[in-house]
Amino acid sequence: MALIVQKYGGSSVADAASIKRVAKRIVDTRRAGHDVVVAVSAMGDTTDELLDLAHQVAPIPAPRELDMLLSSGERISMALLAMTIHSMGFEARSFTGSQAGMITDSHHGSARIVDVTPVRVREALDEGAIVIVAGFQGFNRDTRDITTLGRGGSDTTAVALAAALNADVCEIYSDVDGIFTADPRVVPNARKLSTISSEEMLELAANGAKVLYIRAVEFARRHNVLIHARSTFSSNEGTYVLGEGQTLPHNLEGAAMEEPIVAGVATDLGQAKITVAGVPDVPGKAAEIFKIVAKSGANVDMIVQNVSAAATNRTDISFTVPKSDAAVALRALAADQAEVGFENLVHDDQIGKLSVVGAGMRVHSGVSATLFEALSTAGINIEMISTSEIRISVVLRADDIMVAAKAVHTAYGLDSETEAIVHAGTGR
Amino acid sequence: MALIVQKYGGSSVADAASIKRVAKRIVDTRRAGHDVVVAVSAMGDTTDELLDLAHQVAPIPAPRELDMLLSSGERISMALLAMTIHSMGFEARSFTGSQAGMITDSHHGSARIVDVTPVRVREALDEGAIVIVAGFQGFNRDTRDITTLGRGGSDTTAVALAAALNADVCEIYSDVDGIFTADPRVVPNARKLSTISSEEMLELAANGAKVLYIRAVEFARRHNVLIHARSTFSSNEGTYVLGEGQTLPHNLEGAAMEEPIVAGVATDLGQAKITVAGVPDVPGKAAEIFKIVAKSGANVDMIVQNVSAAATNRTDISFTVPKSDAAVALRALAADQAEVGFENLVHDDQIGKLSVVGAGMRVHSGVSATLFEALSTAGINIEMISTSEIRISVVLRADDIMVAAKAVHTAYGLDSETEAIVHAGTGR
Numbered sequence: 001m002a003l004i005v006q007k008y009g010g011s012s013v014a015d016a017a018s019i020k021r022v023a024k025r026i027v028d029t030r031r032a033g034h035d036v037v038v039a040v041s042a043m044g045d046t047t048d049e050l051l052d053l054a055h056q057v058a059p060i061p062a063p064r065e066l067d068m069l070l071s072s073g074e075r076i077s078m079a080l081l082a083m084t085i086h087s088m089g090f091e092a093r094s095f096t097g098s099q100a101g102m103i104t105d106s107h108h109g110s111a112r113i114v115d116v117t118p119v120r121v122r123e124a125l126d127e128g129a130i131v132i133v134a135g136f137q138g139f140n141r142d143t144r145d146i147t148t149l150g151r152g153g154s155d156t157t158a159v160a161l162a163a164a165l166n167a168d169v170c171e172i173y174s175d176v177d178g179i180f181t182a183d184p185r186v187v188p189n190a191r192k193l194s195t196i197s198s199e200e201m202l203e204l205a206a207n208g209a210k211v212l213y214i215r216a217v218e219f220a221r222r223h224n225v226l227i228h229a230r231s232t233f234s235s236n237e238g239t240y241v242l243g244e245g246q247t248l249p250h251n252l253e254g255a256a257m258e259e260p261i262v263a264g265v266a267t268d269l270g271q272a273k274i275t276v277a278g279v280p281d282v283p284g285k286a287a288e289i290f291k292i293v294a295k296s297g298a299n300v301d302m303i304v305q306n307v308s309a310a311a312t313n314r315t316d317i318s319f320t321v322p323k324s325d326a327a328v329a330l331r332a333l334a335a336d337q338a339e340v341g342f343e344n345l346v347h348d349d350q351i352g353k354l355s356v357v358g359a360g361m362r363v364h365s366g367v368s369a370t371l372f373e374a375l376s377t378a379g380i381n382i383e384m385i386s387t388s389e390i391r392i393s394v395v396l397r398a399d400d401i402m403v404a405a406k407a408v409h410t411a412y413g414l415d416s417e418t419e420a421i422v423h424a425g426t427g428r
Numbered sequence: 429m430a431l432i433v434q435k436y437g438g439s440s441v442a443d444a445a446s447i448k449r450v451a452k453r454i455v456d457t458r459r460a461g462h463d464v465v466v467a468v469s470a471m472g473d474t475t476d477e478l479l480d481l482a483h484q485v486a487p488i489p490a491p492r493e494l495d496m497l498l499s500s501g502e503r504i505s506m507a508l509l510a511m512t513i514h515s516m517g518f519e520a521r522s523f524t525g526s527q528a529g530m531i532t533d534s535h536h537g538s539a540r541i542v543d544v545t546p547v548r549v550r551e552a553l554d555e556g557a558i559v560i561v562a563g564f565q566g567f568n569r570d571t572r573d574i575t576t577l578g579r580g581g582s583d584t585t586a587v588a589l590a591a592a593l594n595a596d597v598c599e600i601y602s603d604v605d606g607i608f609t610a611d612p613r614v615v616p617n618a619r620k621l622s623t624i625s626s627e628e629m630l631e632l633a634a635n636g637a638k639v640l641y642i643r644a645v646e647f648a649r650r651h652n653v654l655i656h657a658r659s660t661f662s663s664n665e666g667t668y669v670l671g672e673g674q675t676l677p678h679n680l681e682g683a684a685m686e687e688p689i690v691a692g693v694a695t696d697l698g699q700a701k702i703t704v705a706g707v708p709d710v711p712g713k714a715a716e717i718f719k720i721v722a723k724s725g726a727n728v729d730m731i732v733q734n735v736s737a738a739a740t741n742r743t744d745i746s747f748t749v750p751k752s753d754a755a756v757a758l759r760a761l762a763a764d765q766a767e768v769g770f771e772n773l774v775h776d777d778q779i780g781k782l783s784v785v786g787a788g789m790r791v792h793s794g795v796s797a798t799l800f801e802a803l804s805t806a807g808i809n810i811e812m813i814s815t816s817e818i819r820i821s822v823v824l825r826a827d828d829i830m831v832a833a834k835a836v837h838t839a840y841g842l843d844s845e846t847e848a849i850v851h852a853g854t855g856r
Contacts, residue, residue: 016484023485050504056444057451057508058515065514068522069507072500076478079497080485086493087486094496099572120572144527144548 002168003035003125007135007158009174012232013077014044022173022232023084026130030090035125037165039135039158040081042073063108067137067148071097074134074154082132091129095120098139098146100131101164102157106140110150113138113219116164125165133161152213159216163223170225171238172212177231178238179204179211181414182265186405191416193263195240195248198227200263200357203391207355208268217241261360261367262412267405268353269398271301272326273383275318276333278343281308288340289317289333296332298325302353302386302395314343318384320395323349351383352401355393356408368392374411380404430596431463431553435563435586437602440660441505442472450601450660451512454558458518463553465593467563467586468509470501491536495565495576499525502562502582510560519557523548526567526574528559529592530585534568538578541566541647544592553593561589580641587644591651598653599666600640605659606666607632607639609842610693614833619844621691623668623676626655628691628785631819635783636696645669689788689795690840695833696781697826699729700754701811703746704761706771709736714745716768717761724760726753730781730814730823742771746812748823751777779811780829783821784836796820802839808832 006026013019029036041047050069054061061069078094085092101117124131135154138147149156155172162170179201182190196204198221205214211229220227221243230238240248279285286305293300301320308315321329326347333345361367371392375382380403384395396404409415434454441447457464469475478497482489489497506522513520529545552559563582566575577584583600590598607629610618624632626649633642639657648655649671658666668676707713714733721728729748736743749757754775761773789795799820803810808831812823824832837843 016481019485053444053504053508054511057447057512060515061511062514062520065507065511065520065522068524069504069511072503072507075500075503076481076497079493079500080481083482083489083493083497084485086490087488092490092493094493096496 001033001035003037003165004029005037005039005158005162005165005167005170007039007154007170007172008041008232009154010041010044010046010077011175012173013040013081016080019043019077019080019084023081023088025232026081026085027088027090030130037121037125037131037133037161037167038081039133039154039161040074040077041135041154042070043077043080046073046076064145067108067146070148071134071137071146074136078132078134085130085132091127092132093124093129094132094134095124096134097137097157100133100161102133102138102160104138104140104147104149106143106145106147108145108147111138111140111147113149113156113160116160118161118164121161121165133157152215155213155216156219159219159223159225159227162225163219167225169228170220171228171230172216173230173232174211175232176211177234177236178229179209179241180264181416182405182409183209183267184419186267186402187265187409188419189415189417190409191414193239194237195242196263197359198241198243199390200359201241203355203357203388204264204266207266207353207357207391207393208270209264209266212241260358260414261364262356262358262414264357265405265409265412265414266355266357267401268355269401270323271320271351271353271395272323272347272349273318273320273351273395274326274329274333275316275346275348276340276342277316277346278312278314279317280341281313281315285340286317289342290319292332292336292340293319293321293329296325296328298322298329298332302384302393304384320351320353320384350398351395352398353393353395354401354404354408355391356412357391359390361390361392370411371408374407375404378403378407380407429461429463431465431593432457433465433467433586433590433593433595433598435467435582435598435600436469436660437582438469438472438474438505439603440601441468441509444508447471447505447508447512451509451516453660454509454513455516455518458558465549465553465559465561465589465595466509467561467582467589468502468505469563469582470498471505471508474501474504492573495536495574498576499562499565499574502564506560506562510558513558513560519555520560521552521557522560522562523552524562525565525585528561528589530561530566530588532566532568532575532577534571534573534575536573536575539566539568539575541577541584541588544588546589546592549589549593561585580643583641583644584647587647587651587653587655590653591647595653597656598648599656599658600644601658601660602639603660604639605662605664606657607637607669608692609844610833610837611637611695612847614695614830615693615837616847617843617845618837619842621667622665623670624691625787626669626671627818628787629669631783631785631816632692632694635694635781635785635819635821636698637692637694640669688786688842689792690784690786690842692785693833693837693840693842694783694785695829696783697829698751699748699779699781699823700751700775700777701746701748701779701823702754702757702761703744703774703776704768704770705744705774706740706742707745708769709741709743713768717745717770718747720760720764720768721747721749721757724753724756726750726757726760730812730821732812732814748779748781748812778826779823780826781821781823782829782832782836783819784840785819787818789818789820798839799836802835803832806831806835808835
């Protein structure tokens with residue numbers, strides 16, 4: 001008998017029929033003899049609808065009240081899920097974030113979990129109940145106010161509960177079968193991975209893969225939680241995300257540990273490139289520029305500086321930011337143009353980023369050569385390059401991303417013989 | 429400077445525009461220099477929609493989970509209301525039932541308030557904030573579970589808060605201007621009362637008047653809370669409900685205290701009449717019958733026993749119950765027919781009840797004669813009669829109710845010279 005934490009996203013509980021399907025899945029897990037704790041998101045578009053209402057009454061909703069408002073979404077889904085399970089003859093009990101002991105700091109809208117004290121969850125488990133916990137929400141001890149965790153919050157709730165309860169596994173359900181070597185919508189013959197290391201998963205998630213949230217994976221790695229990413233729509237095994245030194249539970253050893261050089265290819269069309277042109281090539285100018293950008297709140301990803309043109313003693317500095325951050329960064333830079341002394345700003349949102357991730361890069365050479373060769377053969381121009389210990393990323397024209405991803409996927413020998421099935425919806 | 433508790437029902441906060449209107453009203457009260465605590469219901473049909481969802485997933489929803497589900501409705505409306513006020517430049521803070529210290533027993537779906545410990549409400553008031561409290565919900569200390577108060581719950585929340593905070597007045601807002609001498613939809617020239625005694629209000633509410641809930645009026649009387657029933661749609665003074673020995677605050681003395689013999693006429697089309705015919709006229713039979721009915725859960729209102737027919741030594745016993753209780757009562761009686769020995773059951777749901785209520789009845793004679801004469805002149809037949817110290821009720825044919833109410837209203841001199849304005853909606 002194991003203790004299993006399961007997380008179901010909004011599209012998995014979008015209506016009464018979906019809730020019944022999820023309830024059946026939970027009950028089946030209980031019937032198999034396991035203790036089950038479930039973290040659940042708000043139904044379908046509930047959160048967006050509540051946000052819309054908030055913006056109808058207040059241009060900038062007070063953060064405390066916005067959290068109070070949004071947290072009602074999971075209360076609805078969790079109560080409905082609990083009563084569904086109850087009506088199937090199983091004891092089920094729902095708990096809000098505060099009832100489940102999800103203690104956070106006081107940053108409304110993006111609170112961080114500081115402690116988990118699941119006393120009531122444990123009591124309910126001891127009494128044989130299936131426990132349903134509201135995802136995405138917590139409670140601050142000092143202000144005694146309700147908080148929300150921000151994007152990916154329900155994944156984090158599930159992993160934090162799994163850690164606090166010392167669960168055997170944390171199953172994150174979505175509408176895809178697991179982690180793939182590439183987004184199947186971009187590379188149709190992407191292959192599902194049986195396992196992936198958490199550091200690879202972090203690099204993939206940070207570079208555009210959308211199955212798991214970085215925050216939840218980080219939390220899992222830090223607290224040694226075994227994540228199993230799998231589909232609500234099938235009973236197939238998904239992908240296990242293994243932390244350092246973590247191995248599969250012995251009943252799962254059948255899922256052979258792969259050690260490929262490259263785990264996957266991630267693509268990201270959500271970035272924009274900003275070029276600060278004609279920057280005086282004197283020490284400290286780059287620092288000046290990125291201090292301005294940081295102050296604007298924009299999140300810089302990649303940076304490239306061209307070689308200075310000898311004649312002018314000026315250089316160009318390019319960087320990428322999320323598309324949604326581009327406007328504030330541009331405004332901040334334009335305001336300080338005279339002081340920094342650059343010539344002009346260029347904004348380009350027709351770019352795409354392609355990243356190749358693999359822990360094997362540490363010990364294998366030639367990994368980057370394969371990437372550059374594949375792109376060159378496909379006739380694709382590289383605009384920027386950046387690398388980490390286990391990742392190589394390139395910025396390309398947005399239009400080239402599909403062709404590039406397929407070429408690179410093939411070049412690293414990742415292609416499967418069949419095409420992956422893509423379900424509708426986003427699974428979040 | 430006074431402390432004012434205000435209650436707004438679901439139709440007053442049905443959409444963004446309504447919420448803004450209510451927020452303005454609250455802010456106006458604050459601007460006038462008063463401390464304001466607001467109890468708010470769920471938006472429009474939210475509660476019904478949530479109930480519908482519950483019944484889609486579970487035929488008989490688990491009561492604990494149903495309360496968790498329904499309580500989310502007020503969390504939405506209160507957070508929206510608080511952020512609206514906030515965006516108007518006033519500090520506002522919303523509190524759930526448990527945050528506001530609404531301690532109840534553990535009867536999910538119809539919990540009773542056992543204590544109110546509004547520590548956080550007081551703190552917020554001391555800090556100059558407008559306080560918004562979720563109506564209809566509470567919290568049980570032993571189970572640590574969320575409860576709901578049942579029908580009229582938000583009125584009760586408001587009155588209980590007013591009592592605990594020692595508020596100067598509890599304003600119950602709806603879509604009617606106050607308490608009328610009759611339902612203006614039945615008697616068009618009904619008159620708005622400036623004041624009414626709480627005992628008269630209780631009798632009116634118990635006999636069909638729908639502006640205030642009995643429970644809230646009882647609570648107010650017991651805890652000496654001054655209720656002011658008024659309209660969301662006008663700034664007119666409404667009706668003050670005065671408890672025993674309670675007088676209007678001196679700034680309100682302008683509202684002359686009326687002491688009419690009859691305060692109002694209430695009508696109720698929600699009852700059915702059951703006649704148990706051919707009951708053996710021996711001692712204990714009536715007790716036997718009403719024990720059976722009580723056990724069925726049906727709520728008996730009026731009872732009439734005919735004089736026994738000498739030839740058969742049998743009698744008929746008739747009683748009224750809410751229409752929704754008739755089926756269970758009939759089933760229970762039919763099951764025990766042989767044991768009780770009655771001849772047959774007659775079910776009649778085409779009846780109406782008309783009640784005349786007035787504290788003046790205690791000291792004035794001839795009040796009932798006026799009623800019977802008015803009905804007789806109008807050619808209306810009386811089927812049953814019952815009286816309390818300050819009320820006379822008669823059961824009539826449902827079809828006669830409109831004509832009867834108008835005739836009786838005129839006979840007691842209650843008619844106004846103008847017709848009352850009736851707003852759309854129910855105001856609850």
